[in-house]
Amino acid sequence: MSRPRFTNQTVIFLTASAAAILAAYLFWSFEPDVKLLLERRMGADPSPSATTIISAVKLILLGIVGYLLVRALNFLFFGLAFRLKRIDAPQLIRNIFSIVGFTIFFLIAFTFLFPDVNLGALFTTSAIFGVILGLALQDTLGNFFAGISLQADRPFQVGDVITVGAQRHTGVVEEISWRAIKVRTFTNNVVLIANSTAAKEPIEVFPRENLNSRVVFFNTLYTDSPAKTIHVVREAVREADNVSHKITPVVRIRNLGDNGVDYEVKYWPEDYAKYNDTDALVRQRIWYAFRRAGLNFAYPTRTLYVERHTTAAMRDGKDSAIVERLSAVDLFAPLSVDETGMLAQAAVRHVFAPGELVIRAGDPGSSMFVVHNGRVRVQVNDNGRARTVATLNEGDFFGEMALFTGEPRTANVVALEETEVLEIGHAAMKRIFDNNPDLVESLSFIMAERRQGLASQTDSPVTASQTSAGILSSIKRFFGL
Numbered sequence: 001m002s003r004p005r006f007t008n009q010t011v012i013f014l015t016a017s018a019a020a021i022l023a024a025y026l027f028w029s030f031e032p033d034v035k036l037l038l039e040r041r042m043g044a045d046p047s048p049s050a051t052t053i054i055s056a057v058k059l060i061l062l063g064i065v066g067y068l069l070v071r072a073l074n075f076l077f078f079g080l081a082f083r084l085k086r087i088d089a090p091q092l093i094r095n096i097f098s099i100v101g102f103t104i105f106f107l108i109a110f111t112f113l114f115p116d117v118n119l120g121a122l123f124t125t126s127a128i129f130g131v132i133l134g135l136a137l138q139d140t141l142g143n144f145f146a147g148i149s150l151q152a153d154r155p156f157q158v159g160d161v162i163t164v165g166a167q168r169h170t171g172v173v174e175e176i177s178w179r180a181i182k183v184r185t186f187t188n189n190v191v192l193i194a195n196s197t198a199a200k201e202p203i204e205v206f207p208r209e210n211l212n213s214r215v216v217f218f219n220t221l222y223t224d225s226p227a228k229t230i231h232v233v234r235e236a237v238r239e240a241d242n243v244s245h246k247i248t249p250v251v252r253i254r255n256l257g258d259n260g261v262d263y264e265v266k267y268w269p270e271d272y273a274k275y276n277d278t279d280a281l282v283r284q285r286i287w288y289a290f291r292r293a294g295l296n297f298a299y300p301t302r303t304l305y306v307e308r309h310t311t312a313a314m315r316d317g318k319d320s321a322i323v324e325r326l327s328a329v330d331l332f333a334p335l336s337v338d339e340t341g342m343l344a345q346a347a348v349r350h351v352f353a354p355g356e357l358v359i360r361a362g363d364p365g366s367s368m369f370v371v372h373n374g375r376v377r378v379q380v381n382d383n384g385r386a387r388t389v390a391t392l393n394e395g396d397f398f399g400e401m402a403l404f405t406g407e408p409r410t411a412n413v414v415a416l417e418e419t420e421v422l423e424i425g426h427a428a429m430k431r432i433f434d435n436n437p438d439l440v441e442s443l444s445f446i447m448a449e450r451r452q453g454l455a456s457q458t459d460s461p462v463t464a465s466q467t468s469a470g471i472l473s474s475i476k477r478f479f480g481l
């Protein structure tokens with residue numbers, strides 16, 4: 001597309017140059033004849049004289065040749081030499097080169113053809129000329145100097161995306177000329193912003209070489225898990241076209257909104273100029289990822305709470321997963337089906353986000369926990385640094401030490417991922433112990449082992465109260481058994 005245009009332009013340019021040079025050559029060659037012809041036609045003492053007319057024509061012809069020459073030099077210098085060195089000369093610099101080059105050429109030609117006219121005096125004495133020129137060129141000069149300062153500062157370059165002006169025109173910079181900035185908008189229109197306007201307005205620049213971020217919003221129902229949503233959306237977005245692999249997209253909660261949980265996903269497009277398409281693709285990927293993961297977009301809803309009396313059968317149905325979980329816990333293996341059911345009734349479910357503290361060392365505690373889904377880490381303080389002593393998985397329990405001895409919590413317990421735990425309180429455990437005194441004994445063995453584990457991590461000696469027998473008697477005392 002651009003190749004034939006370039007060839008056409010070159011052909012026109014070469015033809016025009018040849019014609020201008022030929023015209024100048026012919027005029028110079030036939031100058032005496034033309035002069036004679038003019039003098040004959042114009043009479044004895046014409047004003048202006050034939051010589052002046054001939055000089056004026058010569059000046060025009062030289063002006064045309066000079067213009068073409070300057071353009072040719074401009075092309076050779078900036079178009080070829082700069083390109084060879086892989087430097088793209090700004091249009092403004094090329095224009096200034098042409099203007100200065102042509103003016104110098106024109107002045108030389110003028111003094112050569114009109115040696116009697118004093119050019120300096122002509123300009124300096126003509127105050128009115130200066131005022132008129134100044135007023136006429138006020139805007140133009142403003143744009144020109146603003147253009148120069150834009151070129152000097154180089155706050156943006158051709159190819160960058162900018163947002164400028166009160167109307168917030170956004171698009172890709174196509175050209176910075178001596179008069180205006182040419183911006184191609186994302187609806188493929190061209191907006192010309194005068195340099196002097198641009199110099200006064202704040203301009204937001206998204207450089208082409210830079211990774212500029214974009215933010216896309218979405219929401220979910222309150223019942224959808226944040227940890228799952230964040231994971232699903234991050235994985236869906238990072239693989240979309242034009243999303244940079246250099247920075248992983250960030251998904252986070254913006255607001256707990258009226259209709260649902262409001263999120264934003266921040267990503268970094270490789271080519272910022274294509275952000276409209278990429279934003280759309282990101283939204284599309286989120287929709288499909290939601291479909292696969294069973295997540296739901298929130299839309300304006302109203303929740304009606306209907307209170308119902310729960311029958312024992314319904315409760316059994318609801319708690320069957322908890323009963324199953326508790327009966328798989330080693331510690332509760334000796335319990336009868338009824339006792340496990342009772343424990344399940346008393347258990348309260350809690351969900352913790354990744355990294356959230358379930359238990360804080362030193363806090364008082366009157367309940368223990370069973371990991372229902374997820375994983376937790378048990379950590380002790382080792383000279384100001386957190387040291388992990390155990391990782392507990394689904395079906396493992398923790399928090400029993402404080403519950404059974406009444407002492408403060410011995411360690412921090414932190415959720416490693418989104419984790420659901422079942423909390424069992426003092427009263428429920430007492431009922432179980434009353435019926436199963438043997439349970440106290442097996443529990444005291446586990447606790448003694450854990451205590452020794454803790455002692456070895458913190459270099460503290462194992463005291464009598466930390467042995468299995470010591471723990472057994474302290475549980476019995478604490479629960480009044």
Ligand code: CMP
Binds near residue numbers: 378400402403408410
């Ligand atoms: P508690 O002291 O109530 O609170 C912290 C809990 O971390 C503690 O009960 C135990 O359940 C658990 N814990 C402490 N040390 C260990 C260990 N070495 N292995 C497994 N769990 C532990």
